[in-house]
Amino acid sequence: MANNSQINLNLTQYLEVEKIGLGAFFPIMGFMNETEFKSVVNEFCLPSGDIFTLPIVLDVDEKLANEIDIGSTVELLYMGSVVAHLIPNDFYNCDRSLVAKAIFGTDDPNHPGVKHFISLKPVFVGGLVKLLKRIDTGIWHDKLTPADTQTIFRENKWRRMVGFQTRNVPHRAHEYLQKIALEFADGLFIQPLIGQRRSGDFTPEAILTGYETLINGFFPKDRVILGTLSTFMRFAGPREAIFHAIIRRNYGCTHFIVGRDHAGVGGWYGEYDAHRLANKFEGKLGITILCLSGPYFCEICDSLVTEKTCPHSGTDAVKLINGSDMRQILGDGSFPNPKLMRHEVIESLNNIKLFMDE
C-alpha cells in the first residue's frame, strides 16, 4: 500500500501543514529535506540563500517511514479528515543534541524548546505539501490568513505596516511599543501567537479580549488590525525572532517589532541577542526589524520610556513592567498599577478563563 499511505497529524503538526499551505512560512512550500534542514540549522538560510532560521520538519515513526515511497502521494489526516497531500522526497534523522545546541544554544532538556525537539519521532520526512482543507479548531483558527491581510493592507493603501508578536494580555509596555510603531507607520498588525498550550500561558480568549478592549478604547481603531497566528512556540530566542519576522513579512508587513528577550524563556538568551541577529540580517529579510528596548514607567520622566530614552534606570522612580509579574498579579486577582496595566483591560477579563491548564 505504499502508494496510498497516510500520516495522522497531531495538532502541532497540523498547524505546521496549515501554515505552509497558507504561505505563512514562504518560501517554505513543504517540510524540509535534509539539505534544507542542515542549511537552515548551520547557515541560517535555505540552499537558495534566503534567510530562514528554524527547521520545519514532519516527524514520523520508523515503521511508518518504511511504508512510504519517495514520490508517492501521502494523505495527511487531522482528526480523521484528509487535510493535505505530501509528496515525500527525503527521509532523514539528525543528532538531536548537536542540532538542539545549534538552534537553542543548549541541549538541556529543561529548555522547553529543546524538550520538544528531542522528543520528536525518530524520522523526518521532507517533501512538498498541498493544503486541501482547513480544520476549524475554534479559538485556534487563524483569524486572518496572509492573503486576507495582504488584501486589507493593499486596499487601504497602507505602505508601512508594523507587525507585533505577543503571547500576553496587553500591559502598557506592549501598548507603548505599539504606539511608537503607529507614530510613523500607516497601520499596526497585532497578531498574538495562540498555538501553544503550556500550563500557565494566557488563554487565547484572554489575550484576544484584552486586545479588543485596548484597541476599542485606546487606539485609532481604523488603523489597527487584530489577527491570530496558530503555531507552536519554539522558544528559540534570536532565531525565532527572525522566524517571526519572516512570517509577518508573508502577512504583508513592512516592519516587525523585536523587543527584549523575544521568544526567550527563563534566562537562556541574552536580553538583546535577538537584536544582534536581526542587525546581521538587515536588508536580507524583505522586512525591516525595529529593535526596541524593554519599556518601563519612570516617575521622573513621568511617562513610559526605555533605557534608550530615559537616564534614570536603577532608581526608585523606575517601575518595571514584566509579563511574568503581570501574569502573577492577574492570577492573584489583584489590580496592577494603572501606569503598568489598564484597569479597563483587566475588567474586561472578569468572566474569562485567564490561564491554560496542562
Added chain:
Amino acid sequence: MANNSQINLNLTQYLEVEKIGLGAFFPIMGFMNETEFKSVVNEFCLPSGDIFTLPIVLDVDEKLANEIDIGSTVELLYMGSVVAHLIPNDFYNCDRSLVAKAIFGTDDPNHPGVKHFISLKPVFVGGLVKLLKRIDTGIWHDKLTPADTQTIFRENKWRRMVGFQTRNVPHRAHEYLQKIALEFADGLFIQPLIGQRRSGDFTPEAILTGYETLINGFFPKDRVILGTLSTFMRFAGPREAIFHAIIRRNYGCTHFIVGRDHAGVGGWYGEYDAHRLANKFEGKLGITILCLSGPYFCEICDSLVTEKTCPHSGTDAVKLINGSDMRQILGDGSFPNPKLMRHEVIESLNNIKLFMDE
C-alpha cells in the same frame, strides 16, 4: 577696479556664505546662477537632478553689479573683514511676485518669507564661494559644523542618527517626538535654528538653556548631541522642511523629523503639506524623513499621543501643546501644566532673556 571689487554682506548674507562654505547646503557650492535658480524654483531640483527646494541667492544693488566682472575674484566682507571669495558667473533678476508665489504659495507681503524675498536688492549674483574666515558672532556662531558632527557620529559608530529642527524652548510635545526617534535610532541631533531675529522669537540663550536642562535631566545624555544652525527662517513651509532635511543630511543624519506645519507661519500652509512633499521625494534625498503628527496630552490615554495613536481627539481629555501658547504663557510668567512643559525647563530660564526685541 573691476578686478578687485568687494561686496559688503549683511548678517543674513554672511550666514549664507558661511553655510555654503561649511558644506551645510551641499551640493550647493556657491550662490545660484539663473539656470539653477529657475530649476530650483520651478522643478524643486538643481539642473543635475539633485533635489533642492529653496534658492540660495546673493542680492546686490545695480550699481555694484555693474562694477563686477564675470570670472573675477570678488571679496566678500562682513563687519570689515574679508570672509570669502566669490567668482561671479551670472547676474540676473526675476519676477519677484511670480517667484514668491512659486516658493511660498503666495505673494502677499504680510507673509514674512515673501516680505523678505521681495525686499531683496534688485540683482542676484551667481558664482562659486570660497569661505576664508568665519566670524564669531557670539551666540550666533554654529556650535558644531557638518564636519564636526559627521566625525562625532562616525567615531561613535552611530548608524541611525535623527535630526531635529526647532526654534523653541522645548515643551513636552517636542520631547515626545525626540524620544520616539531615540527609541529606534542610535542617537539624536537636536539643532535649534538660531539665525532669525523676529520680535517675539525665543532668544538663542533661552532655547539652548532649555535644551541643556532637558537633556541633562531627562535624556540619555551620551546619545544626544546639541548643536545650532545659524541661518534665517524663510517660512517656506513644505519647501523649507525639505531644505532643513537636506541640511541635516549634510550634518550626517540618516533621519529627519518633520512634524506638523514645519517652517510654517500663520495659516499659510496646510498642517501636513510638508509631509506630502516629503513623501514625493522619498528615496531621493539621502535622508529619511520621519513624518510625525503633532503631539498632545490625552487624559484618557494618560500619556502624550498624536492623532496617529489616540482616538480621543476633540474631547475635553485632550490638552493641546502649542508653541505659540507656550510662548504666551512663558511671557506672562505663569507656569504651564507640567504635562505640557517641564517645570525644570521653565525654572532654568529664570534669569534669561526669553524673547528677541525687534
